[in-house]
Amino acid sequence: MSKNKNQKIKQVNNVNTTTIEPQISWIQKIQEWWKRFSSQVINRLLLKFIGLMTLFYLVWANQYVQETLVKEIANMYAKVSGEILNLMGAGVAVTGDIIASSYFSIGIKNGCDGIEGLAIYWCALAIYPATLKYKITGFLWGTLFLVVLNIIRIISLYEIGVHVPSIFDVMHESIWQILFILLTLVGLFVWVDWLHRNKSAHSLLKS
Amino acid sequence: MNVNMKWILLKSIGVFFSIYLVLLLMFQTETVKKPSVQFYMSSIEKVYGNFGSGGEVKVKTLKAEDSKHFDAIVILTSKFQKNKAIQKARKQGMNTTKIKPVKYRISTWNSFYLLLTFLIALFLATPTTWKHKCKGLLLGSLLLYTFFLFKTGWSLLLKFSAYHGRFDVGFDNRTILESINYLYNIIINSYFGLMIVVLLWFFLMFPVVKINTKNIQYLTPKTPLKKINNKISDPPTV
Numbered sequence: 160m161s162k163n164k165n166q167k168i169k170q171v172n173n174v175n176t177t178t179i180e181p182q183i184s185w186i187q188k189i190q191e192w193w194k195r196f197s198s199q200v201i202n203r204l205l206l207k208f209i210g211l212m213t214l215f216y217l218v219w220a221n222q223y224v225q226e227t228l229v230k231e232i233a234n235m236y237a238k239v240s241g242e243i244l245n246l247m248g249a250g251v252a253v254t255g256d257i258i259a260s261s262y263f264s265i266g267i268k269n270g271c272d273g274i275e276g277l278a279i280y281w282c283a284l285a286i287y288p289a290t291l292k293y294k295i296t297g298f299l300w301g302t303l304f305l306v307v308l309n310i311i312r313i314i315s316l317y318e319i320g321v322h323v324p325s326i327f328d329v330m331h332e333s334i335w336q337i338l339f340i341l342l343t344l345v346g347l348f349v350w351v352d353w354l355h356r357n358k359s360a361h362s363l364l365k366s
Numbered sequence: 367m368n369v370n371m372k373w374i375l376l377k378s379i380g381v382f383f384s385i386y387l388v389l390l391l392m393f394q395t396e397t398v399k400k401p402s403v404q405f406y407m408s409s410i411e412k413v414y415g416n417f418g419s420g421g422e423v424k425v426k427t428l429k430a431e432d433s434k435h436f437d438a439i440v441i442l443t444s445k446f447q448k449n450k451a452i453q454k455a456r457k458q459g460m461n462t463t464k465i466k467p468v469k470y471r472i473s474t475w476n477s478f479y480l481l482l483t484f485l486i487a488l489f490l491a492t493p494t495t496w497k498h499k500c501k502g503l504l505l506g507s508l509l510l511y512t513f514f515l516f517k518t519g520w521s522l523l524l525k526f527s528a529y530h531g532r533f534d535v536g537f538d539n540r541t542i543l544e545s546i547n548y549l550y551n552i553i554i555n556s557y558f559g560l561m562i563v564v565l566l567w568f569f570l571m572f573p574v575v576k577i578n579t580k581n582i583q584y585l586t587p588k589t590p591l592k593k594i595n596n597k598i599s600d601p602p603t604v
Contacts, residue, residue, distance in 0.1 A: 194493065203566050212561065216552045242419065257377070275557035328435070332476060332556075333390055339483055340560050352371060 204286050219274065230256070230272060233267040234352040240267075240313040249317070263320040263349070265313070271335070273309035276343045282307060283347050289354050295351040304346055305339075312339060374493060382491035389466045389483040393475065402504045403427060403437055406474040410440070413515055414522055420445035421526050421535035428471060433457055436471035442525055446534035468529050478514045488567050498574040506566045513562050517553050524550050 185192075190342050210260040218224055241253035251260045256267040280301050284294055312335050320327045391400045407425040414423045424441045447465055455463035489503045524546050527536030537543055552558055 194589070199573065201572055202569075203563070209565065210566075216558070220548055220551045252414060271558050275555070275561065279561060317433070329390075333480060336480075336556060336560065337386065340557070340564065344564065348375065 187196060189306075201338060207269060207286040208282055211285060212278065213277045213281065214241050219278070225269075229269070229272065229274060233272045236272060236309060237267050240310050240317070243314055244317060247314075248339065249321075251317070258317060263317060263324070265317050267313065271309075271313070273305055273312075273339065276309075277302065277305050279340070280343050280347060282285060284350070287354075288352065293354050293357070296353070301346050308339065308342060378493060380488045385490050386483060386487035389486060393479055393483070398409050402479060403474050406478060407438055409511075409515070410518055413425065414519060417442075417526060418535045421522075421533060423522060431469055436473050438474055439469055440522075441467045441469050442522070442529075442533065444535050447532055466532070468525055468532070470525065476556060477517070477559075480556070481510055481563055482507065483509035483516070485561060485563045485566065488563065489571060491573045492567070492575060494571065494574045498571070502570040502574070506563075508571050509566055513559070517559075520550055522548070524541075529539045560562055562564075568570060 191237050195207075218271050219229070237253050237256045237258050241251050241258045244251045244258065249260060253259075258265050258267075281298065284301065289297075316327065316331055316335065319330050393402065410423065410425050417423050420442045422445070424443075426439050426441065428437050428439050430437075443465060451463045451465045455461075485506050486503065489500055489506055492499065492502075494502075523536055524543075524571070526533050527543050527546060528536070530536055530538045537546070
């Protein structure tokens with residue numbers, strides 16, 4: 160009798176242990192994943208970066224911004240590139256965002272103005288943990304680098320259009336676009352590397 | 367930047383451009399281009415062949431002599447449009463009728479394959495193990511393909527909505543149409559696509575970068591940056 164009773168208790172215990180097992184709901188699973196995901200610094204930085212880029216694109220796509228700021232930047236690029244091309248003896252005339260000569264004409268439209276490349280660089284600079292001094296230095300050098308790079312792109316594309324028009328489309332759509340975004344990333348890595356070298360040198364000098 | 371780091375960066379850029387240029391040249395050949403364009407068109411037709419409430423989407427190839435920049439044409443019609451045309455023809459006692467579809471040309475390279483090529487080159491040039499490269503490439507390509515489908519779906523929604531009177535598909539409301547157009551102007555931009563690839567690369571590949579240089583630690587911080595900074599012990603440059 161007592162043996163039977165013990166067996167029953169055992170069985171009941173077994174039943175209890177199987178029913179008490181914690182069941183993780185999908186909400187908890189998501190919460191855990193999010194906890195693990197956001198515990199990594201790199202992920203937190205990237206989420207901030209996405210937030211800033213979303214903000215940039217929302218402002219950038221605004222018609223008023225396009226018609227004023229973006230258009231003015233394109234005109235400025237055309238003017239500067241035109242001046243340099245004329246110094247090189249190209250004999251071009253600049254009207255608004257169009258650089259034209261009797262051989263070839265080129266227009267600085269969306270994507271050719273380098274604004275998005277600059278935005279990627281600036282947003283990355285803004286979210287990366289560094290003092291204002293380092294950020295301002297990175298901002299100035301990086302902006303100068305990307306602006307000069309874009310002027311080189313416009314001038315080279317004009318020259319390609321004049322001398323090798325058959326490869327203009329490939330150079331415009333497939334090479335320079337990629338090169339520009341890649342060099343933006345390289346510029347960022349150089350800044351991060353410089354930042355940490357200076358930081359470590361500074362902390363060693365202090366100690 | 368130390369010599370080791372410079373070498374790694376230059377090597378990665380070299381590998382990137384080698385892969386990118388090879389893929390770019392490959393895409394110019396008919397052997398690769400033809401099935402790629404076919405895959406692009408069948409993807410759109412499979413996913414969006416029946417769009418919304420009665421919209422119909424077909425994609426056809428464009429001959430090279432027809433257009434220099436584009437290689438496919440999207441044709442939009444709808445059941446509503448067809449029924450309306452048939453009813454009108456019946457009323458007029460005609461046996462045949464014509465419908466006016468909306469057509470727009472696309473470049474498969476610019477809208478998808480450029481991004482895919484960029485993604486492949488970027489992922490393969492990342493200094494990490496082949497296992498991580500393949501894993502990242504597979505997941506990255508899938509996510510990029512999802513983005514491409516979303517982008518295409520959004521363009522179709524805008525086109526159907528813009529011709530709502532003709533198709534009776536999409537949205538008729540002006541404010542909604544303007545909002546769709548606002549987002550369309552962002553996502554259709556080629557730089558936006560490239561930025562998506564860069565973000566995928568950051569998320570999928572950055573945590574698995576493997577370089578035998580102490581100084582690279584700060585590029586993939588897993589612990590708070592302050593702690594890592596204390597670990598860096600380069601000699602001062604002064």
